[in-house]
Amino acid sequence: MSESVLVVGGGLVGALIALRLAEAGLPVRVLDRDHPGAESSSAGAGILAAQSEAIESGPILELGLASRALHATLNQELIGLTGGGSGYRQNGTLIPTTEGDHADHLAAHLWQRTRGLRLESLDASATRALAPGLHARFTSGVFFPEDASVDPPKLMASAIEAAARKGVQFEHGATVREVMQSSGRVTGVRTDHATRSAEVVVLCAGAWSEQVAGALDDSQQIRPARGQLAELALSPVPFGPVLFAGGGYLLPRSDGRVCVGSTMEMVGFARGTTAAGIRTLLDRAIDAVPALGDAEVTRTWSSFRPRSPDGLPFVGGLGVHGLYVAAGHHRSGILLAPITAEIVRDLIVDGRRHRLLDAIAPERFRKHRPG
Numbered sequence: 001m002s003e004s005v006l007v008v009g010g011g012l013v014g015a016l017i018a019l020r021l022a023e024a025g026l027p028v029r030v031l032d033r034d035h036p037g038a039e040s041s042s043a044g045a046g047i048l049a050a051q052s053e054a055i056e057s058g059p060i061l062e063l064g065l066a067s068r069a070l071h072a073t074l075n076q077e078l079i080g081l082t083g084g085g086s087g088y089r090q091n092g093t094l095i096p097t098t099e100g101d102h103a104d105h106l107a108a109h110l111w112q113r114t115r116g117l118r119l120e121s122l123d124a125s126a127t128r129a130l131a132p133g134l135h136a137r138f139t140s141g142v143f144f145p146e147d148a149s150v151d152p153p154k155l156m157a158s159a160i161e162a163a164a165r166k167g168v169q170f171e172h173g174a175t176v177r178e179v180m181q182s183s184g185r186v187t188g189v190r191t192d193h194a195t196r197s198a199e200v201v202v203l204c205a206g207a208w209s210e211q212v213a214g215a216l217d218d219s220q221q222i223r224p225a226r227g228q229l230a231e232l233a234l235s236p237v238p239f240g241p242v243l244f245a246g247g248g249y250l251l252p253r254s255d256g257r258v259c260v261g262s263t264m265e266m267v268g269f270a271r272g273t274t275a276a277g278i279r280t281l282l283d284r285a286i287d288a289v290p291a292l293g294d295a296e297v298t299r300t301w302s303s304f305r306p307r308s309p310d311g312l313p314f315v316g317g318l319g320v321h322g323l324y325v326a327a328g329h330h331r332s333g334i335l336l337a338p339i340t341a342e343i344v345r346d347l348i349v350d351g352r353r354h355r356l357l358d359a360i361a362p363e364r365f366r367k368h369r370p371g
């Protein structure tokens with residue numbers, strides 16, 4: 001059987017790439033070793049923090065801004081195609097500050113205004129209006145009104161359904177072991193059960209991408225970075241924007257749930273949550289918003305961010321005709337998936353290189369080696 005395009009991995013990155021390629025008229029099949037959406041893309045918090053997490057200008061800020069804008073239109077597109085949408089909300093992100101640290105937080109982000117971006121320095125009453133439940137020591141804040149959030153399981157389910165409606169075939173339980181090539185061209189993949197032919201292969205296996213032989217080289221490392229999360233329920237939630245406080249975040253959902261994140265642990269692929277990890281999250285949450293001490297703990301879980309050596313994704317061709325990668329999005333894969341899908345579609349369909357591709361090109365480490 002000859003497939004035109006095989007996408008390895010059905011997380012958000014793989015599903016949106018498949019959707020865009022199918023829209024361009026290519027026959028696309030997504031192979032997932034478990035089921036599409038099984039891993040990080042359904043587990044992440046879903047903050048689209050293009051601005052509040054940016055402490056310098058550069059390609060990652062530009063990619064984040066472009067992708068944040070695409071999320072708003074993607075939500076409408078998914079509602080139109082599936083009725084479901086992504087749970088997109090432009091509720092902004094807020095860094096609550098104290099008298100002692102407000103100036104520092106503001107200075108760390110004020111440069112964004114020269115780039116034409118909106119951010120607001122809030123006094124006590126404006127901070128309290130957005131987040132009445134904040135601890136009294138927070139007498140000010142830095143607010144990013146255009147940052148947003150999505151509900152990852154909802155987004156993931158809608159993306160899969162939309163892609164399927166455009167003709168993408170999803171295959172569960174298909175573990176890809178190796179990418180096959182001959183005379184500088186990709187020829188397909190080898191799974192546990194069969195060899196599958198393809199003219200184009202796109203590797204989107206998240207934190208597991210290195211385990212697929214024949215694609216990445218030694219300079220293109222992707223390691224798992226475990227993150228633990230907790231979900232609380234409190235009605236009403238006493239804050240509107242996503243809060244960044246105490247080294248973590250609190251993300252309010254529209255239905256009274258609050259997602260509390262997250263740890264960053266290099267523990268390989270050890271699944272699960274730990275007492276110390278969850279304690280850290282809950283301590284931070286209650287410290288920032290004391291009323292959360294009365295909230296019900298409804299869920300705890302963990303997943304694996306795909307982390308490259310510089311924290312930026314690998315997106316682009318792998319030096320073999322027809323072989324591409326889109327993986328290693330680390331802490332920002334939900335934010336960056338829409339722009340990644342457009343970049344990969346432009347490369348595969350039109351041979352067009354995005355102006356920011358050099359910063360995330362897979363060969364960026366190799367290029368700087370002596371000799």
Ligand SMILES: Cc1cc2nc3c(=O)[nH]c(=O)nc-3n(C[C@H](O)[C@H](O)[C@H](O)COP(=O)(O)OP(=O)(O)OC[C@H]3O[C@@H](n4cnc5c(N)ncnc54)[C@H](O)[C@@H]3O)c2cc1C
Pocket residue numbers: 008009010011012013014031032033034035036037038039040041042043044045046047048174175176177204205206207208209211212225226227228229261262302303304305306326327328329330331332333334335336
């Ligand atoms: C705790 C936590 C919080 C996060 N919060 C945010 C956030 O707020 N905002 C944000 O932008 N990002 C966030 N992220 C990061 C984001 O979730 C990831 O960067 C993103 O989901 C990666 O998407 P992906 O499609 O590359 O990988 P995944 O979603 O992990 O998908 C990879 C897929 O590949 C499949 N697969 C693996 N190996 C094989 C194989 N050999 N053959 C076939 N299939 C295979 C897997 O089954 C899986 O379905 C968070 C991550 C974590 C862990």
